[in-house]
């Protein structure tokens with residue numbers, strides 16, 4: 410079995426093609442605190458605390474073949490992230506879904522990366538007056554974005570377990586609330602790229618695997634699937650992968666996983682909305698399973714993920730034909 414060339418399909422097949430859209434939305438669409446605009450027109454006030462202090466919660470959902478995937482799950486996770494950070498979304502769940510749908514329609518993207526956030530807004534005159542904070546809502550849609558393109562997923566990613574950085578501790582920033590504290594992940598990525606690797610993986614302070622920048626980590630040993638139980642975002646693609654594995658009768662272990670387990674794994678992969686299931690080829694130079702390229706179970710899960718999505722699994726279909734009231 411070989412890895413489905415999902416990117417090629419998205420770019421070339423008529424059922425995935427971008428719909429007609431106003432030139433203003435050529436780069437993408439945005440919704441900035443109450444109004445829609447082209448992506449190139451979108452700007453965040455420089456004194457917004459989301460920008461200044463990463464004082465925000467966000468989420469990302471994808472659209473493929475004109476269908477949102479697990480939109481309700483993303484909206485629910487977003488609500489929980491806001492609650493955990495004591496942030497109030499000025500829009501209801503239904504209004505949020507409408508805004509995201511309108512952005513997809515404006516951009517005409519049947520393959521879309523849909524990002525939104527709530528920040529604590531601008532610094533009020535009296536910081537202690539918690540009632541005076543006015544949360545801000547920003548969102549944008551761009552054509553679908555891949556962490557790992559077809560070429561990388563076909564050969565498998567070469568990853569490095571970060572030597573210089575650990576994932577920020579959950580008691581500092583709760584990783585189950587999707588947040589903008591990315592510096593540990595960003596610097597570990599730079600470390601990986603400087604080491605000629607594609608991606609990094611971070612551990613916690615005790616050496617347990619946590620997650621990768623923008624992605625959850627999985628490994629397969631003796632036909633069984635392992636993923637960390639804590640220290641990471643409860644990724645929607647992670648949840649999906651666990652469901653696919655269960656369907657395929659693969660035994661699952663959601664529990665602490667140490668680095669040596671990853672180095673000795675038969676297969677491994679990372680998961681994200683921005684790319685689905687992305688096979689790993691090597692870890693710290695060790696080729697997993699002694700064979701180059703994605704493993705069999707990973708390939709099967711990868712392909713099943715896209716086949717099921719394109720078959721309408723947990724989908725919310727976008728109606729591109731009705732116009733958006735700007």
Ligand SMILES: Cc1ncc(COP(=O)(O)O)c(C=O)c1O
Pocket residue numbers: 469620621622623624625641642643644645646647680681682683
């Ligand atoms: C830190 C982190 N972990 C994991 C993920 C994967 O989550 P999901 O599958 O919901 O995209 C992301 C997604 O951006 C992330 O930022």
